[in-house]
Amino acid sequence: MLPVAAGAQSQKPVITGARVAGDDTRTRFVLDMDRQVTPAISALASPYRLIIDLPEVAFSIATDSGKTGRGLIADWRFGLFAVGKSRVVMDLTGPVKVDKTFFLPAVDDQPARLVVDLVRASAEDFDEFVETSRARKAKSSKTSAPKSDKLTAEKDSDKPLIVLDPGHGGIDSGATGVDGALEKAIVLDFAKLLKEKLDESGLYNVQLTRDDDTFIPLLRRVEIGHELEADLFISIHADSVRRGQKFARGATVYTISDKASDQLAEDLAASENMSDVIAGVELAEEPTEVTDILLDLARRETRSFSVYFARTLVSELESAVRLINNPHRSAGFRVLRAHDVPSVLVELGYLSNEHDEKLLISDEWRARMANAMAEAVHGFFRPRLARRQAAPSQ
Incomplete structure (x- = not known):
């Protein structure tokens, strides 16, 4: 800070x-x-x-x-x-x-x-x-909190709703680069740039989980996507690699899985899942296993769409920016747990690598990255947008 x-x-x-x-x-x-x-x-x-x-x-x-x-x-x-x-x-x-x-x-x-x-x-x-602390906070929230803090957004059924989630914020700075760049600032600036690119098309309703330097708990980020009935959730990060992976660099796309695809993915998920602990938030209990067959089917379908978008995104990024080896990875990221919203986590790069840090603060690189991600979004929603364009002639 x-x-x-x-x-x-x-x-x-x-x-x-x-x-x-x-x-x-x-x-x-x-x-x-x-x-x-x-x-x-x-x-x-x-x-x-x-x-x-x-x-x-x-x-x-x-x-x-x-x-x-x-x-x-x-x-x-x-x-x-x-x-x-x-x-x-x-x-x-x-x-x-x-x-x-x-x-x-x-x-x-x-x-x-x-x-x-x-x-x-x-x-x-x-x-x-x-x-005693918990009881005092509960009493205070009853007397001071508004009746509802649920988000609402005009839901245009013709326009896909996209939630961009800049990681960390406020007391949780996230990673710090070799030369002092803060993850929370880098990802917020990039999310705003990506929103501008998507807004320019006029095809989407784009919302941010945060648009300033404010901390948002992980569960609340998931709830925002659910409450807004998002069609796609993109969490944006620029982490610092630990445990001997100091030279890792390049963009990476993560989807959720019960078992991590590799050690790097497992370490990153563990680090990102500590965000609430860092900010002094009481950890909510993990939701119990889905038992309702319809919910289970919805979760499976959502994960399939998440993987589809991740592959589309990797395909677009390949020709625009440097990617890490095996750029589509998976692990148990808490922020990707919505059962009804296709979700991915994008590591723009790794602040523990001085070359990546320089790129992350470069306007030229950020523009290329944002353009590639916007193209991936267009590709993901192309069938839906095509149906919308064809509807008037039917």
Whole structure:
């Protein structure tokens, strides 16, 4: 996350510094800021995390401030979590208890400070803290949430509806490139460009799961495609390859499968599926196995369409950009789990590779990639569009 100048966005509180002190018995976390804010502190287990929710603030903290921990805090990160809400997430070394929280007003040249003191606790105490947090959030959501947050879009039966899903966002930056490019920014910019290309044709209704730097939970991304009755869902990423695959590069298209096609696909799915953990979201239980025969048939048909589009996309990309070896792969990506929406995940390239990173920020390369993907979409919907054109003459 890029630092924000202290004078910018003055209408928001500004956090100017942060630090961790202490040991594995008692640890203090401090946020320096220009004015007092009221935090909401909660906890999540599996893994152990402490969450500090704040009204939306401007973070003027160096990027590497969120990379180190100490004592009871193994690591921590910060960012925008939702509209009007910022969040700090701490990965803990084990169960803790919040011993005290207090706010120190600004004095002379010293900034205002939010202080949170943690002490080691038993697993039972931490579980009780989690339950209390959950109950408090549930009560708050009942009194403050609107009756429905379901999305609606004008459904033109003649126009296929496409949902473009830029990965990560807000507190979840995704991968970071060799030279510092952030995945969340790259994929959002590309999704907007692809939307422009598709909109120019006038053939589709194109929606984005996010159009700004906001975090969207994985399950919510799936729900958006379902609620909008999407005809195609494209999740867009630019990951960083780990576990010895440092030299992998090139675009890749993924579809969902119960068993990963290869180790790289399995590692990437595991990494992408951690997005909710990174942002401090309570993980929803995976849906139970489909038992209704009609739903099972729908899921099989949806997966067939997903594979068909993936192959169409790979065919278009081959002549436009560099592809990884075996460019159509599969794994258990949670964001592709809609049983009624054909879905693919596209890795534009790998930010762990310096050559790919340069391409991902190149306007010329991005235009070629977007054009090729638009052509793949045209090919996928060509039979439906042809029927629409032929209908008036019948």
